[in-house]
Amino acid sequence: MKLRLATPGPTEVPQRLLLAGAREIIHHRSAEMEELIHEINEGLPPLFGTSRPVYTIATSGTGAMEAAVANCFSAEDEVLVVSNGYFGERFQAICRNYGLTVHVVESDWGTSVDPQRVAEAYAQHPQIRGAFVVYSETSTGALNDVEAIGRIFRDTDVVVVVDAISGLLVHPLDMDDWGLDVVLAASHKGFMLPPGLAFIALSDKAWTAVESSSGPAYYWSFERLRHFYPMSSSSPAVSLLLGLHESLKMLGEEGLPDFRKRHATLGRAAERALRELGFCTFIQEPHRRSHVITSALAPEGIDTSQLLKTLSTQYGLTMTGGQAHLKGKLIRVGHVGAADALDLCAVFGALEMSLLTLGHRFTPGSGVGEVVRTFHTFHEEVK
Numbered sequence: 001m002k003l004r005l006a007t008p009g010p011t012e013v014p015q016r017l018l019l020a021g022a023r024e025i026i027h028h029r030s031a032e033m034e035e036l037i038h039e040i041n042e043g044l045p046p047l048f049g050t051s052r053p054v055y056t057i058a059t060s061g062t063g064a065m066e067a068a069v070a071n072c073f074s075a076e077d078e079v080l081v082v083s084n085g086y087f088g089e090r091f092q093a094i095c096r097n098y099g100l101t102v103h104v105v106e107s108d109w110g111t112s113v114d115p116q117r118v119a120e121a122y123a124q125h126p127q128i129r130g131a132f133v134v135y136s137e138t139s140t141g142a143l144n145d146v147e148a149i150g151r152i153f154r155d156t157d158v159v160v161v162v163d164a165i166s167g168l169l170v171h172p173l174d175m176d177d178w179g180l181d182v183v184l185a186a187s188h189k190g191f192m193l194p195p196g197l198a199f200i201a202l203s204d205k206a207w208t209a210v211e212s213s214s215g216p217a218y219y220w221s222f223e224r225l226r227h228f229y230p231m232s233s234s235s236p237a238v239s240l241l242l243g244l245h246e247s248l249k250m251l252g253e254e255g256l257p258d259f260r261k262r263h264a265t266l267g268r269a270a271e272r273a274l275r276e277l278g279f280c281t282f283i284q285e286p287h288r289r290s291h292v293i294t295s296a297l298a299p300e301g302i303d304t305s306q307l308l309k310t311l312s313t314q315y316g317l318t319m320t321g322g323q324a325h326l327k328g329k330l331i332r333v334g335h336v337g338a339a340d341a342l343d344l345c346a347v348f349g350a351l352e353m354s355l356l357t358l359g360h361r362f363t364p365g366s367g368v369g370e371v372v373r374t375f376h377t378f379h380e381e382v383k
């Protein structure tokens with residue numbers, strides 16, 4: 001059975017990227033590696049909208065989230081966590097583990113956080129040292145207004161930490177211009193690579209915070225990263241770096257505008273197709289919908305756990321459902337990275353066949369038809 005991933009990380013890895021890493025390991029202090037790392041270090045900053053270095057470390061995304069907390073703050077610092085989903089909760093948990101005092105600006109799962117509420121929370125807690133926000137909240141598909149949140153803290157000492165792990169590339173992000181201080185990303189989302197690399201971009205304000213933090217980080221130490229830059233502080237994930245080098249080439253060939261247009265079209269097609277099949281779009285405000293995934297509540301009588309199981313056992317397709325209280329109710333169609341119109345046709349083909357197996361009634365082909373129609377028309381309309 002052919003295996004397919006319609007998940008928001010890990011994502012399907014194009015053969016070209018798999019093959020880039022399938023060669024003998026080159027030593028990390030060799031001239032060849034130096035050349036490779038030089039090109040990677042040149043290629044990453046423009047993707048973050050920064051003129052400063054972007055550091056690459058061997059870890060999953062969560063490692064980068066923890067590193068940001070460990071390096072920029074000290075126990076007993078007060079911070080604000082903007083939270084509207086599973087990854088906002090993860091930021092809260094990491095901060096608490098490090099002994100920080102956490103104030104939360106919470107918003108229901110499926111909604112985006114109103115920046116005005118963040119400004120109010122800051123007025124209430126002017127002593128905070130940091131503000132954490134997730135750009136694309138992958139647990140629900142909601143996009144937070146990181147630009148407006150960045151603006152609140154722009155001319156203050158508050159360090160704004162952004163989890164852009166799934167949102168980077170797919171949605172615009174202009175770190176320097178928006179006044180963001182720590183921006184995190186990872187290899188297994190928009191970069192189309194296997195999991196294992198994370199990227200960290202830091203502003204001058206973030207460096208000031210790092211220098212005054214008393215944390216004991218060693219492997220995770222940003223100062224150590226800076227000390228060894230452009231090379232890595234310890235054995236890097238060589239095979240993944242070979243893949244990353246190729247991924248940057250692929251992104252350059254498509255160009256970010258077309259990459260974003262493709263994702264916008266995938267999002268729109270998935271949303272229309274899901275509605276056609278009787279699902280209910282989970283994110284209500286269209287302009288707050290992330291193009292990383294499309295989430296929807298299942299029609300009456302359909303248990304999504306059963307649906308997801310049928311998809312994987314009968315059709316080799318892995319899709320994820322809701323996390324926490326949304327388990328059994330929500331499906332999340334992942335289409336970040338290399339996904340194209342034909343991938344989405346396959347996803348909806350499998351979805352329709354599984355729904356028929358589960359006894360759901362609809363016109364077969366109507367979901368796939370929406371994907372075809374949307375790619376035929378909407379793709380031209382998207383800016």
Ligand SMILES: *Cc1c(COP(=O)(O)O)cnc(C)c1O
Pocket residue numbers: 008009060061062063087134136137138163164165166186195
């Ligand atoms: C994928 C993801 C993460 C990191 O998850 P890992 O499994 O540790 O790589 C963090 N935040 C968001 C928004 C994500 O999408």
